[in-house]
Structure formats: structure tokens, C-alpha cells
Amino acid sequence: MRILLCGCQGRMGHAVEAAAKGDAVIAAGVDAVSGERAFPVYAKPADCREAVDVIIDFSHPNALADELAYAVENSLPAVICTTGLSAEQIATLQDAAKHIPVFFSGNMSLGIGLLCALTKKAAAVLGEDFDIEILEMHHNQKLDAPSGTALMLANAAKEGVDYEPEYVYARHDRRQKRDKKEIGISAIRGGNIIGEHQVIFAGADEVINLTHRAQSRSLFATGALRAAKFLIGKDAGLYNMEDLMDF
Ligand SMILES: NC(=O)c1ccc[n+]([C@@H]2O[C@H](COP(=O)([O-])OP(=O)(O)OC[C@H]3O[C@@H](n4cnc5c(N)ncnc54)[C@H](O)[C@@H]3O)[C@@H](O)[C@H]2O)c1
Numbered sequence: 064m065r066i067l068l069c070g071c072q073g074r075m076g077h078a079v080e081a082a083a084k085g086d087a088v089i090a091a092g093v094d095a096v097s098g099e100r101a102f103p104v105y106a107k108p109a110d111c112r113e114a115v116d117v118i119i120d121f122s123h124p125n126a127l128a129d130e131l132a133y134a135v136e137n138s139l140p141a142v143i144c145t146t147g148l149s150a151e152q153i154a155t156l157q158d159a160a161k162h163i164p165v166f167f168s169g170n171m172s173l174g175i176g177l178l179c180a181l182t183k184k185a186a187a188v189l190g191e192d193f194d195i196e197i198l199e200m201h202h203n204q205k206l207d208a209p210s211g212t213a214l215m216l217a218n219a220a221k222e223g224v225d226y227e228p229e230y231v232y233a234r235h236d237r238r239q240k241r242d243k244k245e246i247g248i249s250a251i252r253g254g255n256i257i258g259e260h261q262v263i264f265a266g267a268d269e270v271i272n273l274t275h276r277a278q279s280r281s282l283f284a285t286g287a288l289r290a291a292k293f294l295i296g297k298d299a300g301l302y303n304m305e306d307l308m309d310f
Contacts, residue, residue: 064292065090067115067235069130070122071104074280075144077192079119082284087291093130094122108133115139117291121283124148131159140164140294142287144171147207160301164294168304171286172239175260176304178275179219182262185271186223187253193264193271195220195228196247200259208250216262217246 064087066246070076071092080101090113092104105111108118108130118134118141120126127145132142143156146169148305159165170176186195199213209232221228228246231237241247258277263270277283286304293307 064088064117064295065115066291067091067093067108067118068092068112069108069118069120069126070145071100071246072098073121074123075283078280078284079121079287082281082288087288092291093126112125116164117142117295119287119291120145121287124152127152128155130156133244135159135162138163140166140291140297142166142290142294144283144287146211151234160299162299164297164299164302166290166294166302168290169215170304171283172275172277173274173286173292173304173308175212175215178260178262179215179274179304181273182216182219183223183262185262185273186220189264189266189271190224191243193266194241194243194245196249196263196265197248198251198261198263200251200253200256202256203252203254205252208252209248210250210258212258212260213248213250216260220246220262244258253286
């Protein structure tokens with residue numbers, strides 16, 4: 064599997080290179096920052112001269128349009144892991160998925176895929192009597208908040224409940240009691256925290272807390288490589304962790 068690695072100079076770019084072994088090889092990289100690596104690094108995908116089978120992206124939302132245009136033009140599957148995409152950028156991604164297979168997940172960890180499934184189940188079982196709050200923690204270099212994963216978890220809870228929840232991101236500007244149909248989403252940034260997500264179901268007599276703690280970036284890299292392998296040869300369409308885990 065020959066990979067074009069977008070965002071190759073970043074933290075996750077290095078983690079993907081370290082995790083790639085066996086039949087996975089980084090054929091070329093793309094990054095706004097140049098610099099010597101074991102593979103050629105280009106400023107934009109269209110400059111790439113190496114033959115590749117798949118794109119893996121851990122870069123920046125601004126890089127997405129060029130990457131997807133290149134993927135469509137060259138009929139390449141694309142694994143998009145960058146978070147913090149705007150509605151317009153998600154629409155671009157959905158358009159590309161009409162022509163090529165696109166894998167998109169705000170969190171490439173299998174454990175988080177499982178946490179989403181558990182969250183949906185817990186929300187369905189516990190119902191309206193339990194308040195749902197999501198708390199996420201990340202390192203102090205993260206650009207977007209709340210994390211893409213916190214939103215995935217909120218969406219999983221939304222699928223479980225039988226009411227239309229309102230996502231509430233901050234309470235400092237509110238002077239009112241919590242509504243039963245809220246899902247609270249809070250973010251903390253500090254130090255070197257790789258990523259922690261908690262889904263809290265708070266009832267009158269008991270509290271249930273589902274927690275996932277990422278202990279290394281390599282789990283996201285391994286997940287992205289698995290997704291890349293899964294995507295090669297698939298029909299055009301938008302795929303996610305549920306398709307990969309098949310639950
Ligand atoms: N889906 C997941 O599981 C997952 C896990 C970790 C990180 N992420 C996301 O992946 C992205 C990268 O994370 P990171 O921690 O490696 O960040 P980082 O800042 O360390 O690396 C980002 C890289 O992208 C490059 N870049 C920025 N703008 C660019 C552009 N327009 N064109 C080409 N390259 C550009 C930067 O130079 C940098 O090398 C973030 O959006 C992060 O939230 C997703």
C-alpha cells in the first residue's frame with residue numbers, strides 16, 4: 064500500500080510514518096512546511112510525482128479542497144482525519160464521495176468507535192431521566208473545540224434518545240436551569256493530554272461515566288492505516304468507523 068501522507072510534518076504525520084510497516088509505505092508527503100524526510104515532501108498534492116494507492120490526511124481544514132480535488136482527479140481513495148471542518152468543507156467531502164471512496168472520522172481509534180456504540184445504547188436504555196454531559200480534554204496545541212470526537216459522541220447519544228436534543232457548548236452566558244433535553248459539551252485544553260473523552264449520564268440516584276483515554280498517538284495512526292487498507296477497492300461513498308468495525 065503506497066500512501067500519500069498529507070500533513071506529513073505534523074505530530075500525526077510522524078505517527079503514521081512510524082506505524083507504517085509491512086506492506087504500507089509512505090510514497091510521498093504533502094505539507095505547508097518543507098523539510099527532509101525519508102520520502103519526498105511536496106507543497107501541494109498536484110505536485111506529487113510518485114504512484115500512490117491511497118491518501119491519508121492529518122493536516123488542516125484549509126488543505127482539504129486541494130487534496131480532494133487531487134483524489135477525485137486521480138481516482139484515489141482518501142482517509143480524512145483532520146477535524147474542525149466547516150459545514151462547507153463537509154459538503155466538499157460529501158461531493159468527493161460521489162466519485163471516490165472517502166473515509167472520514169473525527170477519531171480513528173477503535174476504542175472510540177466502541178465508545179460511540181456504548182453511548183448510543185446507554186442513551187437509549189437510560190432515556191430522559193438521565194442528563195447527558197460530554198467532557199473532552201486535549202493538549203494545549205489543539206486548534207478546534209469541542210473536539211470532533213466529542214461531537215461524534217453527542218451524535219451517538221442523539222441517535223439513542225427519542226427526543227431532539229439541544230447541544231449546549233457553554234453555560235457561562237446562561238442563567239437558567241438545565242433543560243432535560245440538553246446535551247452539554249465541554250472542552251478543557253492543557254499540557255500534553257493526547258485525548259480524553261467522558262460521557263456522563265447523571266440521574267437522580269446514580270451516575271454512569273463512560274471514559275476513553277488515549278495514551279499514545281499511535282492508536283490514531285494505526286486506525287488510519289487500517290481504514291486505508293479497508294478503503295482500497297471499495298465503491299465510491301462515505302465510510303466511517305462503523306463500517307470498519309461492522310457493528
Ligand atoms: N481523526 C483522528 O483520529 C485525529 C487524531 C489526531 C489528530 N487529528 C486531527 O488531525 C489534524 C492534524 O493533527 P496534528 O496533531 O498532527 O497537527 P499538527 O499541527 O502537528 O500537524 C498539522 C500539519 O499540517 C500542516 N498543514 C497545515 N496547513 C496545511 C495546508 N494548508 N496544506 C498542507 N499542510 C498543512 C502543518 O504544517 C503541520 O505539519 C488536526 O485537525 C487534528 O485535530 C485527528
